[in-house]
Amino acid sequence: MRKIAVVGLGVAGSYLVSKLSHEYEVAGFERCDYENCYPPCAWGTSSIEMQRLLSSIGLNFEDYILYKGKEMCVDLGNSRFWIKLRGLCTFDKLSLERDLVDGHDTKFGVHIRSAEQLGDEYDLIIDSTGFSRALLPKIDKDYVIHTLEYKVKYSKMPIDDFYIKPMRAGYLWFFPLGDSYAHVGCGDYFGKQKYFLDSFMREHGGEIVKVVGRPLRITPPSMCQPYHAGKVVGVGESIGTVFSVLGEGIISSLRCAEIFSK
Numbered sequence: 001m002r003k004i005a006v007v008g009l010g011v012a013g014s015y016l017v018s019k020l021s022h023e024y025e026v027a028g029f030e031r032c033d034y035e036n037c038y039p040p041c042a043w044g045t046s047s048i049e050m051q052r053l054l055s056s057i058g059l060n061f062e063d064y065i066l067y068k069g070k071e072m073c074v075d076l077g078n079s080r081f082w083i084k085l086r087g088l089c090t091f092d093k094l095s096l097e098r099d100l101v102d103g104h105d106t107k108f109g110v111h112i113r114s115a116e117q118l119g120d121e122y123d124l125i126i127d128s129t130g131f132s133r134a135l136l137p138k139i140d141k142d143y144v145i146h147t148l149e150y151k152v153k154y155s156k157m158p159i160d161d162f163y164i165k166p167m168r169a170g171y172l173w174f175f176p177l178g179d180s181y182a183h184v185g186c187g188d189y190f191g192k193q194k195y196f197l198d199s200f201m202r203e204h205g206g207e208i209v210k211v212v213g214r215p216l217r218i219t220p221p222s223m224c225q226p227y228h229a230g231k232v233v234g235v236g237e238s239i240g241t242v243f244s245v246l247g248e249g250i251i252s253s254l255r256c257a258e259i260f261s262k
Contacts, residue, residue, distance in 0.1 A: 001025050005122040007112045007135060012236035012253040013128030014100035018057045019261045021104055028106035039093045040212045042175040042183045045250045048087040053254050064091040067176040072162040090175050115232050130237040131217050136229055143219045145170060145247060148193040149185030151210035158204040172196050187247050218244035235260050
């Protein structure tokens with residue numbers, strides 16, 4: 001039986017561990033400690049497509065939904081408009097990623113910096129390390145959005161549904177998580193995400209209970225070559241699966257993993 005190593009256990013890597021283990025001997029590696037992992041991003045996605053993707057591995061996406069959106073407010077500064085939503089939700093991304101790898105051979109707190117660390121034990125190595133693209137050659141021209149996000153607890157929610165505020169080179173988001181919590185974040189190409197985010201917090205208040213931040217690759221796949229090097233193959237954000245306009249990469253990364261598994 002062929003042996004496969006999956007390096008990086010975000011949503012795409014975790015999905016592949018679950019999907020490929022039916023036919024191959026698979027081991028997963030994640031540099032974060034199991035107890036300290038907290039997936040970045042707003043945890044927003046399409047429930048319709050996620051249900052389809054997860055049903056093939058026996059999971060019901062409804063079990064992970066935290067909040068189902070009804071409409072999204074788009075704040076343009078001088079005016080606002082509302083978009084009716086169909087399927088947009090927030091979900092417990094942490095629980096989903098853990099359930100995907102539960103019962104499989106996974107090692108947390110192990111930082112794989114190169115394919116050579118894994119020696120000759122594996123026939124194939126999947127680089128699903130996201131932005132770091134740890135096992136593939138660096139990209140010649142990489143485009144990056146800098147993001148910062150707070151998990152915020154409110155005594156009273158200041159906004160009752162999804163909200164975004166576009167800016168010149170990014171946007172601010174407010175995504176409800178249920179139980180008076182929300183992810184409030186900002187991504188900005190010019191690195192002013194903290195300024196915009198803290199301005200929102202001063203206006204709306206709330207108790208910050210978690211802070212996460214990371215760069216987000218918005219380089220398109222055509223500019224993220226090579227997709228493979230030797231026995232290493234990239235999947236997900238490592239090869240450019242984040243939509244540059246929206247900053248959304250969950251669905252596209254999972255579709256990439258699904259294509260790879262076939």
